[in-house]
Amino acid sequence: MVLGDLGKKLTTALQKLNSRTVIDEEAIDACLKEVAAALLEADVNVRYVSELRNRIRNMLQLEEAMAAGINRRRFIQKCVCEELTKLLTPDKKPVKMQKGKASIVMFVGLQGSGKTTTCTKYAVHYQRKGWKVALVCADTFRAGAFDQLKQNATKVRIPFYGSYTEADPVSIALEGVETFKSEKYELIIVDTSGRHKQEASLFEEMQQVQDAINPDDVVFVMDSHIGQACFDQAKAFAECVRVGSVIITKLDGHAKGGGALSAVAATNSPVVFVGTGEHFDDFEPFHAESFVSRLCGLGDISGLVSTINEAMPLDKQPELVERLSKGLFTLRDMYEQLQYVTKLGSLQKVMSMIPGINTEMFPQGYEKTGVQRIKRFMTIMDSMTDDELDCKKGACLDKDLSRVFRVARGSGTHPMAVAELLSEHKRFEKMVGKMGKAGLMKETGDMANLNRNPKQVLQKLQNCVDPWMLHQMGGAQNMLNLMKTMDSMDDEGNMNDGKKKKGKR
DSSP states (O other), X not given: OTTHHHXXXXXXXXXXXXXXXXXXXXXXXXXXXXXXXXXXXTTOOHHHHHHHHHHHHHXXXXXXXXXXXXXXXXXXXXXXXXXXXXXTOOSSOOOOOOTTSOEEEEEEEOTTSOHHHHHHHHHHHHHHTTOOEEEEEEXXXXXXHHHXXXXXXXXXXXXXXXXXXOOOHHHHHHHHHHHHHHTXXXXXXXXXXXXXXXXXHHHHHHHHHHHHHOOSEEEEEEEGGGTTHHHHHHHHHHHHSOEEEEEEEOTTSOTTTHHHHHTHHHHTOOEEEEEOSSSTTOEEEOOHHHHHHHHTTOOOHHHHHHHHHHHSOTTTHHHHHHHHHTTXXXXXXXXXXXXXXXXXXXXXXXXXXXXXXXXXXXXXXXXXXXXXXXXXXXXXXXXXXXXXXXXXXXXXXXXXXXXXXXXXXXXXXXXXXXXXXXXXXXXXXXXXXXXXXXXXXXXXXXXXXXXXXXXXXXXXXXXXXXXXXXXXXXXXXXXXXHHHHHHTBOTTSOBOOHHHHHHHO
């Protein structure tokens, strides 16, 4: 997980409150001390940590907050999450670009912060949403900058503009923007030279580029590795150009990324994306509330719902639910589900979105092993006939060894691997059958009365779901709470109001 060490320490500090029988001043002090220590170790600015601690303390001292009937544990947890969210939420709102109209985005930042790669990630993100995107390389200072952008753009099939001979970045930026504007491109991304606050000439050049192309948004790319130095650098850039958004890079490989997060205050601009790896897919939109919720071990249900809906087409869901409600689960169904799982992205990220699940309990390297296993299962199923995938009579592999050996030869695997796949399918088929008979897969019956009759649903969950799987999901009660929350959300992961919910039912 991004900032895994910080998340682990914050989660531990909040979990210790649950083990205490009485939440007194001593317990509150100990919790706040651990939270502050965790933030300081992650390189969050000392002044902000001190202010955050004082604000939480003031909130807890309010007489209304500490009135009888208030759950102190939950209130402290809520205060910590709210204050951390405020730290990452500036007054300025992110710039909203309009599709169908040419929007120019200029990227600025330090040398080596990953600007050129981030430009391509940003372009890919909007290209997948159906935008007509183009890249302009106005970095004439670094040798090989245009070659890098050219290679990246070619890989992802995005048009680009640059020059090996022109030395003036202002004229390159202007020509590139005008060229793509005339070709009706909706998003034009301009990559500029990396610079440092002490390099006055490069800062002047950056201002000239901004004045020439008049960008709709200036994105400051911030390297999380430089820790506390982020604040001064961010402030210098914000004073020179109109920084409208921030993208934080390399958050996956450094424990001290907190410095970059607190430096958002220096620009008073929102973080819009975070880079979590080298690949073009390792780029995710940043939502302060969801990020803090996952950081504190409270999960992110809205993010989970939207991620699932992105991976699994909405038109396919009713058809699948109908089949599962009848207790039907063929190898073809299993293949489709594995395809959706691969589209979800990082398994660790998805697991961290589920409240009550401690991702630390999974063994090191489990994600890589899991992905390899899924790919192996899918390769095996690619070697099966349609009748075998649909589990039709007379085409069952578990009753015909010759079929097992044929599939193993066709997929280049050992027959034991085919037997392992069949065993997993049987386990899921048995569980789906039980849940279908119990009415846990239907929108009517028990699932419609989830809030009215939770004990009955809980008992059926315990009887139907594999005990090991229940343990991995944080227990039956945690799974029930997850189902309740997801039931009260729309397809975008937003909470439904009472009327909407009633109409839906």
